[in-house]
Amino acid sequence: MSLMATRLDPWRWLGAPILQCMVATLLFSLPVRFFGWGLPEPIFCMAPAFAWAMIRPSIAAPFGVLIMGLFLDIFWGGPMGLWALSLLTAYGVVLAARNMMVGQSRSMMWMWFAAACAMAQTVGFLVTQLDVRSTPNLLAMFWQFLATILLYPFAHRLIDRFDDADVRFR
Amino acid sequence: MSFRDNPLGEIRVPLVWTAAVALIVAVIVAVTLLLGDRRETLRTEAYGVTREVSDAVSAPVSGVVSAPVHWMGALSQGISQYFFAVSENRRLRAELEEVADLRQEVTRLQDINARYVDLLGLRTDPPIPMVSARVVSDSRGPFANTRLANAGRERQVQVGNPVMTEYGLVGRVVGVTRGASRILMLTDIASRTPVMVDRTNARAILAGDGGPNPKLEYLRGHDPVKAGDRIVTSGDGGLMPRGLPVGVAVKGIDGAWRVVLASEAGAIDFVRILLFEDFSQLVDQDELNTPGEPPVSGDLPSVGVSAPPPPPAAATTPPADVRAPATRPPARTPTPKAPAAKAPPRPAPAQSDPVQSPAPDPAPPAIEEPVF
Numbered sequence: 269m270s271l272m273a274t275r276l277d278p279w280r281w282l283g284a285p286i287l288q289c290m291v292a293t294l295l296f297s298l299p300v301r302f303f304g305w306g307l308p309e310p311i312f313c314m315a316p317a318f319a320w321a322m323i324r325p326s327i328a329a330p331f332g333v334l335i336m337g338l339f340l341d342i343f344w345g346g347p348m349g350l351w352a353l354s355l356l357t358a359y360g361v362v363l364a365a366r367n368m369m370v371g372q373s374r375s376m377m378w379m380w381f382a383a384a385c386a387m388a389q390t391v392g393f394l395v396t397q398l399d400v401r402s403t404p405n406l407l408a409m410f411w412q413f414l415a416t417i418l419l420y421p422f423a424h425r426l427i428d429r430f431d432d433a434d435v436r437f438r
Numbered sequence: 439m440s441f442r443d444n445p446l447g448e449i450r451v452p453l454v455w456t457a458a459v460a461l462i463v464a465v466i467v468a469v470t471l472l473l474g475d476r477r478e479t480l481r482t483e484a485y486g487v488t489r490e491v492s493d494a495v496s497a498p499v500s501g502v503v504s505a506p507v508h509w510m511g512a513l514s515q516g517i518s519q520y521f522f523a524v525s526e527n528r529r530l531r532a533e534l535e536e537v538a539d540l541r542q543e544v545t546r547l548q549d550i551n552a553r554y555v556d557l558l559g560l561r562t563d564p565p566i567p568m569v570s571a572r573v574v575s576d577s578r579g580p581f582a583n584t585r586l587a588n589a590g591r592e593r594q595v596q597v598g599n600p601v602m603t604e605y606g607l608v609g610r611v612v613g614v615t616r617g618a619s620r621i622l623m624l625t626d627i628a629s630r631t632p633v634m635v636d637r638t639n640a641r642a643i644l645a646g647d648g649g650p651n652p653k654l655e656y657l658r659g660h661d662p663v664k665a666g667d668r669i670v671t672s673g674d675g676g677l678m679p680r681g682l683p684v685g686v687a688v689k690g691i692d693g694a695w696r697v698v699l700a701s702e703a704g705a706i707d708f709v710r711i712l713l714f715e716d717f718s719q720l721v722d723q724d725e726l727n728t729p730g731e732p733p734v735s736g737d738l739p740s741v742g743v744s745a746p747p748p749p750p751a752a753a754t755t756p757p758a759d760v761r762a763p764a765t766r767p768p769a770r771t772p773t774p775k776a777p778a779a780k781a782p783p784r785p786a787p788a789q790s791d792p793v794q795s796p797a798p799d800p801a802p803p804a805i806e807e808p809v810f
Contacts, residue, residue: 294496295503297500298500298504298576299573299574299575299705299706300504300511300705301705306576307578309578325453325457325458326457327459327460330457330460330461330464330465333464334464334468337468338468338471342488343492343577344584345577345584345613345622346577346581346582347475347581347582348474348475348486349470349471349472349473352472353468353469353472356461356465356468360465363461389580396580396581400628405627405647405649407649408580408647408648408649409648412579412580
């Protein structure tokens with residue numbers, strides 16, 4: 269835990285992570301191959317979506333998640349609203365279970381983060397199945413899930429930084 | 439009355455509830471957008487202004503960001519070529535010896551093919567113009583497999599144009615804006631491409647699922663495919679030209695027939711967009727569907743009615759318009775594409791290129807073959 273909590277400025281805890289996720293997504297979308305392998309495609313936006321729900325309930329955060337999801341849909345060329353809905357579902361579930369999860373150990377929180385990622389991907393899987401009437405490749409989903417859960421340290425850093433900013437929700 | 443005296447002043451909506459309301463509103467927005475999305479129709483109007491603007495902005499940004507990566511790639515390639523020059527030379531010499539025999543065979547087959555084309559009066563496909571583009575952005579997830587190329591409307595790229603690398607088919611264009619075009623990969627879950635097995639001519643639909651090897655669906659016939667068969671586009675439906683290399687058939691671990699894509703042999707960094715318009719796009723559909731007077735010949739029976747009026751001049755030559763669309767400018771393309779604005783076309787077929795040699799055939803063909 270950090271000794272000094274950072275003030276909960278909307279730009280710092282909402283705006284900056286959104287921009288960082290956009291830049292990271294842009295960098296990882298470069299058509300590069302290393303030793304015949306392309307870059308992984310993790311869902312960077314899962315980290316702030318999870319962290320915002322853990323820090324405190326907020327009116328602006330869901331719209332931040334919505335913006336990030338729409339960015340992913342547009343930038344990746346997927347159906348409009350797919351990732352927005354997936355991320356919002358994960359955000360909502362984490363927000364509802366926040367009282368149960370808060371204060372747990374880092375490894376346990378990592379497990380919860382993995383569960384949230386699995387939930388977001390399950391929503392994406394079901395929506396895609398309904399939309400295209402075809403089953404997405406489970407192996408491709410697993411690789412993306414694996415790449416995404418490795419991002420928990422970024423979510424933890426965000427939680428650690430703003431966790432004590434609003435004492436009402438500690 | 440002061441604020442403290444206001445009877446509603448003590449009523450506070452808890453932040454948790456307002457956050458929940460905000461979440462519900464955001465979910466409703468997302469669901470509405472999802473229901474209104476028509477990406478899977480792959481139509482121009484379904485692409486939307488938002489995506490066009492986004493592609494127009496992100497293409498140059500991604501291009502700038504990816505430039506150092508491309509430089510590094512070229513540098514590492516140059517270094518490896520320098521160090522492996524001797525082994526590369528040996529490999530190329532061996533390959534050249536193999537190709538020398540093939541070259542003679544190809545020349546012989548070309549000669550025979552040209553004679554058959556002459557004898558049968560076949561009308562071969564016109565050369566397809568194409569533009570080269572660099573891929574600046576790439577999405578590889580399970581729910582979307584698309585790429586952004588830095589050639590767009592200003593270079594006559596249209597929705598539906600097939601996209602290839604030097605190895606094989608990559609996908610097709612699903613969105614175009616100025617300076618950028620969005621390519622739907624064959625591996626995308628919304629991608630459906632009519633293909634055929636080169637050995638047996640068995641038709642199938644190549645269906646992407648977000649993984650690296652798309653599935654062969656709706657295979658017909660008895661034992662239509664076996665492992666190692668070459669898969670090419672069938673040209674059915676006019677979506678793509680016939681015979682573009684797609685890949686090789688393999689049996690997946692799930693028991694389904696899948697295709698190892700030929701384009702996966704190398705990095706998909708530079709692509710060729712084929713400015714392909716199929717036959718149904720070239721002909722004037724309105725003119726084709728207009729009911730006209732049938733051609734009347736002298737030996738038609740006229741039983742019980744008065745003699746037919748003399749046929750108008752236009753009614754005597756409609757089949758020529760339908761059968762030979764390339765011998766005159768297509769009606770639906772008022773501004774023919776300037777050849778100088780495009781990359782040099784593929785080498786023209788040896789015989790009868792109807793676009794470049796508009797002179798009529800010396801003799802009417804005995805057998806009429808459809809244009810593939």
